[in-house]
Amino acid sequence: MQPMVEAEDRIGRTLSFLMEAFAEVLTELGEERIAARLPWAGEWAGTADSPKEPDAEPPAPERMAQAASIAFQLLTMAEENAVAQTRRALEAEGALDLDAGSWDQHFARLVAFGRSEVEIAAALGRLRVEPVLTAHPTEAKRQTVLHHHRALYRVIVELENAMWSPTERAALRQQAKAAIERLWRTGEIFLRKPTVADERRNVMHYLSEVFPAALPWVDLRLEAAWRRAGFAAETLEGARPRLSFGDWVGGDRDGHPGVDAVVTRETLALFRGEALERVRAALSDLAAHLSLSAMRQPTPSALSDWIAERAEALGEAGAAALERNAEEPWRQAVNLMIAGLPAAQGPSAPGARTRATELAADLDLLRRSLCAVGAGRLAREDMDPALRGVDCFGFHLATLDVRQNSAFHDRALGQLLTVAGEPWGADYPGWDLARRNALMRRELASPRPFAAPGAPAGAEAEETVALMKVLRDHAATCGDEGLGAYIVSMTRSAADLFAVLLFAREAGMMRESADGPWMPLPIAPLLETIEDLQNGPAILEAFLDEPLVRRSLRRQADAAGLDAPVQQVMVGYSDSGKDGGIVASVWSLYRAQSAIAEAGARRGVRIRFFHGRGGTIGRGAGPTHRFLRALPPGAVAGDLRLTEQGETISQKYANRVTAAHQLELLMAGALGASLEARRDPPELVSAMDALSASARAAYGRLVEADGFLAFFDGATPIDAIEQNRIGSRPSRRSGRRSLSDLRAIPWVFAWNQARFGIPGWFGLGSALEALRSERPQAFAALRSAKAEGPDRWPPFHHLVSNAATAWAVSCPETMAAYAELVEDETVRRRILGAILAEHERTGEMIGEIYGAPVPVARPVVQQQVERRDRALAPLHERQIALLRRWRTERDAGGEPGATLTELLLTVNAIASGLGGTG
Template identity: 55%
Template sequence: MPASNTARLTSRLTDDAALPKVDQDLRHLMDAFAEVLRDIGESPVAERLPWPRTDTALVATDPDGANTWPEDPHDPLATRCVEARSIAFQILQQAEENALAQTRRQVESGGALEADSGSWEQVLVRLAADGWTPEEIAKALGDIRVEPVLTAHPTEAKRASVLHHHRAVYRLLVDNENQMWTPGERAALRDETKAALERLWRTGEILLEKPTVEGELGIILYFLGTMFPQVLPWLERRLRTAWTRVGFDPKLLDDPTRRPRVSFGTWVGGDRDGHPFVTPEVTAWALEQLSAMALENLRHRLEALAAGLSLTVSRQPAPPALMARIQALTEDLGAPGDAARSRNPGEPWRQLVNLMIAALPPAAGPVPEGHYRRVETLMADVDLLGDTLVAVGARRLAMRDVARVRTLVRSFGFHLAVLDIRQNSAFHDRALAQLLVAAGIDGGADFPTWDEARRVAFLSAELASPRPFVHDGERVGTEAASVLGCLRVVAERVRARGTDGLGALIVSMTRGLSDLLVITLLAREAGLLHVEPGASAACRLPVVPLFETIEDLDHGAGILEAFLSHPVTRASLERQRADSGAADLVQQVMVGYSDSGKDGGLMASQWGLHRAQAAMAEVGRRHGVRIRFFHGRGGTISRGSGPTHRFVRAQPFGAIAGDLRLTEQGETISQKYANIPTASHNLELLEAGALNATLRDRRGPPSDHGLGPVMDRLAEVSRLRYRELLEADGFMTFYAQATPIDVIESSRIGSRPARRSGRRTLEDLRAIPWVFAWSQARFLVSGWFGVGTALETLRADDPDAFERLAETKRAVKWPPLHYLISNAATAWASADADIMRRYAALVDEAEIRDRLLGLILEEYERTRTSLEAIYQGPLSKTRPRVARALDLRAPALEPLHRQQIALLRDWRALRAAGKDHQAETRLPSLLQTVNAIAAGLGATG
């Protein structure tokens, strides 16, 4: 299965206890769904549900063979069966998710400490075994920072209301775990479950209109503002429980600074790369919405805290520090302060909380005098509350009540999540050219074509001058107006509230130093540069390169070297350190998994990313700058996904250094974070993995495995083979006809266009629809193509090196290799040669069809042979977890592929005949198959 979801769910499904639990929950939900369908007159659909009641084990027999599934793809019954199957796959996912959650509960209740791979318990046990003391580990916890960045890439095929209904079904499944229910109460739960399933059925999954950026932000706000505040207390409890279970002194965690920090970011409203609907007004609105929800949550939490802190001076004296702060805050706030203090006389702790509520800033606009401008001031007051409670002996209240507020403030501040601003380097070039023309600079219109040396010289000279090219109100070109409009929104936010809540200025497709200096110069135009006499200009926000293609990753270390050597960069890093209060200089670098995978295939992408990060981390060490890598991972193996704990372990030496930032995109957000136990576990994997990597790196680089040159050879051979496919005559014709890419481009699952500029070329097509289309047709070429040729060539040319590599993989001696080969094997197993042939039959020209299908199937077989040589046996036997999950889904997916192919053939014929209206009426049925197959595979793009 091509999704991170599969790797995650199958990683522990071999437990004898977990598999029957999946079967039990699946039966419970599927029986309820079948009853609903029969009750509302849909018995023919109920009879065609997968995993029929006669099953006694996790084996998918399917009644929907050629004789029972309607032959006519336009038969309304066939359409309804597709919709039901989509829901059934979601039910299966929920059954698996709950089984894993309940298995983890059993482990926590007394199972083996290392049973849950990547968990706190496993990491703590192994660190202790390798010589770290509990004191050293506790001290390091405060150095760990994890920041998931939620993006709305067009990979979430489900409507927001459908996501809500799925969450309701899961909650009822969890409620059903309670063994204390009476028969009547259990019957009521079943009725609630059936009602939730009926809502799902009656709602429908197809997005009737493309979502807006505002709608996408609404979904993100649910996770950021509702789910994660509930999850964080669970996360802290898991750490404390694991700490105690492994035998460490719990008092070592009493210091509230000894906690990993979880914060969040988002791109919704700030990602402008190829997205014409993210206007300056949308960016301003997004910042306001994020702040409004953060402040609303803080207000509610502080109100609850005030209700609980009813301690009176008649029972305990108020510490002088508490009274002094009450007096100072009252004076700062004026009349509102007097009103807040006058409430609850004789209850000073409650009075201080009342004043803290009164001092919260507004969500937008200038901050009134006396109100909190920086979240650090609020945090100091929270700490004062805790310290003074401890001083009067109320430690329990400090640890329980105040600590929860502290966690909320530390993770969300006044902004909920930092908003990154991203744009393409070519767009920036056009914007600057328009500004140069407006300023009357000779040759400015040709700026995008200047060579690198000329660009850098010009940009460096301009950055030494404070003069603007244009003044507010002057008319400039479209690109210049767009960039400056956005940056001026950001600059106004900085002037009003500082840099809190603002992320980085990310430059997509960074090809050289000049790309980073261009955005810095554009920031000058908007007022984002801080200039002091006699000093270099300093940008208030981080300027971040995004290296995406294989070539760009290869050049990344050289570009970073030049950037860190530039005086404006050093001044900017110093200024950003002063703004944030950080202890060291930090340069963020984003690495893209999607475009590198699309560009060079899995093996070249993964190894290129590894080599690039190692080289850039070394550049940072030479400059005394910590490199903060930002991992742009997608939801499929082709786009960087894979088991979270293995991903973290696979990072090169020095690449984490206490700080892990990564994207969570599209459907992976709901898969990982829609339910509290699952969300807590996924964040735990990030925190525990970051701690493990950070401590181990502090002891120096690991011993040399000697496989670097071998991996270089494998990556190059794999890339050449992959490019041979992409550059083959007729490839785009094959891809366009053998996959449903045209349907995906007509879908309504994301606000952003599928192509960067609208040109119908491979280069212009985004990586997400590229992978999505291959997944739907079960080719998944970017997840495995080229791997077989590379391994086979190595085995033939250097058998000793191949055996050394295979033994290293089998013994899990080198995590990057283990992660790469495991992911390739999972992607290969998720492909299906028979289904590939069926989709390839859609290609009109026989010569193109036969030649390219033959090339793909030849590599498919070569990859199987090579992987089985490493695993020493058939993958279905040596990797039973993945095989079991795939075998469960395969028969249920088969009629969906058959239905999609028939509909595709008909839809394309109508379009070719110019019958666009008729074709449009058929599109919803096609989109239903896309949704259902995506649900079965657990991923889109």
């Protein structure tokens, strides 16, 4: 059976089991009418094509919305399980090179490209991959619900095992029903808006439970694929990719009033405490395993010397460690490591290891001592997991990034200038670039602070300096390992980055060296709009040409053990898409990364791109392996950092199996992108330039049209989404009701709820049609590149594939139904007409690129869409009715009540059906 067919069959079997169990639960709870209306009832068993005929008295609509939401969640689990089981089957058949994005596929491709085993191993050893968890308001499911999902998914996986007896399988069925009943009895919407502390607990779950459990399986998958590729195990020794994690929760304050210096300090302390608890537990477990007796094997002199040295350095604590486990030197060594762990807060005891790299060196010595006495198996089984955990999580668990908006910094710097007596300092936000640059040249050469200690300066200035002092103090007591980058969102010029250096100077964070002061914290621009991406190379050149910056990058590289200076640059997929549409966003990001990487290379600086991707196609999402292959040549260079946002965290990392697979996709994809030599054909680049310009113009004509904002407000549930308690961050940066102030996340969320999906496809049809008419040879070249498959030119393949998916999920009939909510008939007809015309045009042009209509060319996506559409249709109908009623009640001055609660249930249910929010 073909993998695609087998996966579809497995989805059917699993979904039938889950829906039968759900129906039984509902019936047992007296909800027979809801059970009779569940979607997909008996569909794969051949007993029905749709839910049973409803009776005369339908159940309460809000109960049906909750049932539909749970049904979609069960469908998602069935699909996730089918993917995981298909991978297992491919591995059993020795065909994992067919698994898109896997280690096996990348090793086979690299060998085909002429890369040697030694080259691949060397690149692996240099590889750094860092997913960064964020908490944007896109997670529409409560944490309690996610916990129940994890429990149910474990049962689904257990049921795949053929060894269970009938009694045992019946018990597992009861466990599944219990998990489903918990979902049914648990409220689907947040009872209150989650706080930063709530979101931090969610992130902590993944960092302290999911990722540590997945880590051994990540290594096993790499080792197994290495063997299957015919490579020698010895070559892989010492060539493991570096995997670590980052976090924004508690550090990201861009437009977030709930994140201040106190929250950041608490987050750093919480992460460090958890990391040290994990290290202590891992070492205790290691000590229990390493019961080797000195009477059964000689103690290597290197180990004996180390034990004596560490015991002396630790004083009384070292002596106490040696008193335990006499004649068991390996255990004594681990006892000394435990005694030498640093304090979670404040000064550590004399002799304590202050950096995780020091502990890693100790563990490595212990590993080599095991190998020296022939205990290589114990070195692999016992030592490697401990080493991997310390290398991955250190004493900090995850690096905490700080992000703030350049406009906030403008106000803060203006306040500091005023305190310093600068004429017109308060007007700094309105200064032109030349005047800003002159100020920066003067101030970067001066050591003086702006304000006297304790002098009041203004809210923004005081908060910014207080944050810098928190980072300074943490680095002084705990080291730099837990500090990520200081990211300046909406970076418009190098002056926006230089301002951070002035804030650091103000807080006493700068460090002295023989050749002058330097900044220990990396400063990263966030280039978000199309204009900022286009200006990105010039911004980076101006920044890197500053002597203080070059000196700081050299010192940072030395501290991190890197062989060259590294400058981090964050590129935003969300706001660039909202700003210019999907085509212009994709291509502007591509062009900017190429040019920025070249600018860095000219100055001897490697650029570490940080990809700010969201959870939907309109915000940069899509299959991980396609995304990585489509990056510009030289953009990865062995280093990948990217965000995992909102609901994508639970979708990708909810359990060990899916987490291990997603991490494999990231690491294997980063390896492939680093080693696969690719040149961009000039004729295709030129065609994409034209395509991008045309698509942006078409998108601009839509969003700049008279009445467009009124259409958006009326035809989408944006106002309900802004009432949804799905994240601690406000939906708008400043509260103004304008398109520019609306964050990209609710922008995408609202269009997707109403099945317009504009951020994922709009403009491509017009652009392709114009290219075909005006430059037929360029159009033919792009069509040929797509027909030859992703190897020919991945950037265009990635764009068209993503747009085709977004187009397929959109629905003209549903768009028209939502558009009826727009009160101005003239605006409704004009804007809807433009959208529907572009939708039809885009479908035709994508079909021409594929050589067949989209549903025919992409049957798997079409199956997924049709499966969901049957269950989504009544939810859309109900949401439209509720929006009309709620808006009438609201406009009449009524208080939000039952109507809003039911409306939010439909928002969650539709989000579950579509597999995402923003």
